[in-house]
Amino acid sequence: MRHLLILLSLGVLLSCGPSRRQGAVARGGDTLRMHYATLLTIVRHQHFTQVSISDPWKQGAILKRYVLVPKAEGALPQGLPDGVVVRTPVERSIVFTTAHCQLLWWLGVQRAVSGVCDLKYIHIPELQEAVRQGRIADCGNGMSPMTEKIIAMKPEALLISPFENSGGHGGLDKLDIPIIETADYMERSALGRAEWMRFYGLLYGRERQADSLFRLVASEYQRLRRKARSLPRGRSVLTERMTGNVWYCAGGRSTVGQLVADAGGRYVFADDAHSGSVPLPFEQVLARGGQAEVWTFKFDADHPITRADLLAEYHGYSGLAAFRTGEVYGCNCKKKHYFEEVSFRPDWLLRDAVQLLHPGVNLGGLRYYERIR
Numbered sequence: 001m002r003h004l005l006i007l008l009s010l011g012v013l014l015s016c017g018p019s020r021r022q023g024a025v026a027r028g029g030d031t032l033r034m035h036y037a038t039l040l041t042i043v044r045h046q047h048f049t050q051v052s053i054s055d056p057w058k059q060g061a062i063l064k065r066y067v068l069v070p071k072a073e074g075a076l077p078q079g080l081p082d083g084v085v086v087r088t089p090v091e092r093s094i095v096f097t098t099a100h101c102q103l104l105w106w107l108g109v110q111r112a113v114s115g116v117c118d119l120k121y122i123h124i125p126e127l128q129e130a131v132r133q134g135r136i137a138d139c140g141n142g143m144s145p146m147t148e149k150i151i152a153m154k155p156e157a158l159l160i161s162p163f164e165n166s167g168g169h170g171g172l173d174k175l176d177i178p179i180i181e182t183a184d185y186m187e188r189s190a191l192g193r194a195e196w197m198r199f200y201g202l203l204y205g206r207e208r209q210a211d212s213l214f215r216l217v218a219s220e221y222q223r224l225r226r227k228a229r230s231l232p233r234g235r236s237v238l239t240e241r242m243t244g245n246v247w248y249c250a251g252g253r254s255t256v257g258q259l260v261a262d263a264g265g266r267y268v269f270a271d272d273a274h275s276g277s278v279p280l281p282f283e284q285v286l287a288r289g290g291q292a293e294v295w296t297f298k299f300d301a302d303h304p305i306t307r308a309d310l311l312a313e314y315h316g317y318s319g320l321a322a323f324r325t326g327e328v329y330g331c332n333c334k335k336k337h338y339f340e341e342v343s344f345r346p347d348w349l350l351r352d353a354v355q356l357l358h359p360g361v362n363l364g365g366l367r368y369y370e371r372i373r
Contacts, residue, residue, distance in 0.1 A: 094115040233266070
């Protein structure tokens with residue numbers, strides 16, 4: 001996974017002003033309507049904005065509350081509600097996830113990316129060049145970041161993905177730096193995840209740009225979804241491939257399952273109740289997806305791979321109908337900006353899916369996937 005847990009031990013505290021305030025829960029305010037996101041609640045008040053993130057693993061619980069206070073307000077208002085206080089717009093941040101780096105580039109606030117972790121997984125040429133020039137700091141591996149370097153940079157926020165039963169973010173929780181829980185990946189629909197850009201727009205002072213981009217994404221996604229509905233029923237599809245001794249299959253209630261449905265296709269694990277990945281032995285995958293008409297997967301390589309390479313990797317692939325018919329499509333994430341883009345541009349991925357699942361439909365060609373020969 002690109003978004004790794006932060007596990008470190010730290011006893012140094014950074015003093016850069018209070019990030020938490022205690023006070024009464026704010027009443028009233030204007031609630032921003034979320035069209036697809038189910039984990040976000042945003043309420044705007046006169047001098048601040050409240051943001052609540054529902055815990056995706058505990059029904060009815062709150063993962064984190066934030067109180068966004070514009071820097072233009074000057075001193076913090078009295079009697080703020082409970083929550084992590086974030087002064088906006090954020091101008092210095094450490095970003096642990098490639099998708100959020102790309103989003104900030106799209107929103108025009110790349111200067112607010114002061115540092116990144118897991119640089120080798122971030123395939124954004126402009127960002128890589130900024131690191132080479134020293135404008136953005138390489139803060140090391142996401143599991144063991146360069147903590148002293150982060151402290152010295154005095155960031156105003158850390159963007160980190162939360163994980164179930166992680167116990168927090170290690171020593172980073174002890175710092176007086178707001179940790180923004182980027183839990184968008186736990187939304188069950190592609191547009192639900194993409195709509196989180198409205199929250200990030202608020203953080204970085206790009207609310208108008210984020211709202212405009214999201215309207216474009218949602219409009220194009222729905223247009224493609226209607227297009228798929230007008231077509232004959234699409235082909236069945238199996239996704240991903242063996243990793244070690246298991247095959248991580250996206251659950252039927254995952255964004256992958258929903259996207260296949262929106263593309264008018266038939267996902268072989270559509271009736272599965274999981275929203276995340278499910279590790280399965282090859283025998284179970286073969287029983288469920290062996291007759292799938294299309295097989296798609298992602299990989300990282302410096303060169304193209306062939307069907308012969310796949311057989312050398314695992315001979316059991318020969319049992320897949322899609323392998324025998326040549327309907328195998330791979331996305332080389334080292335060459336394609338898949339992980340950078342699809343979280344907040346699911347319409348681009350849906351366009352690929354519609355074309356893959358409906359032979360003969362050409363919507364401008366495939367952006368991410370290529371046939372494996």
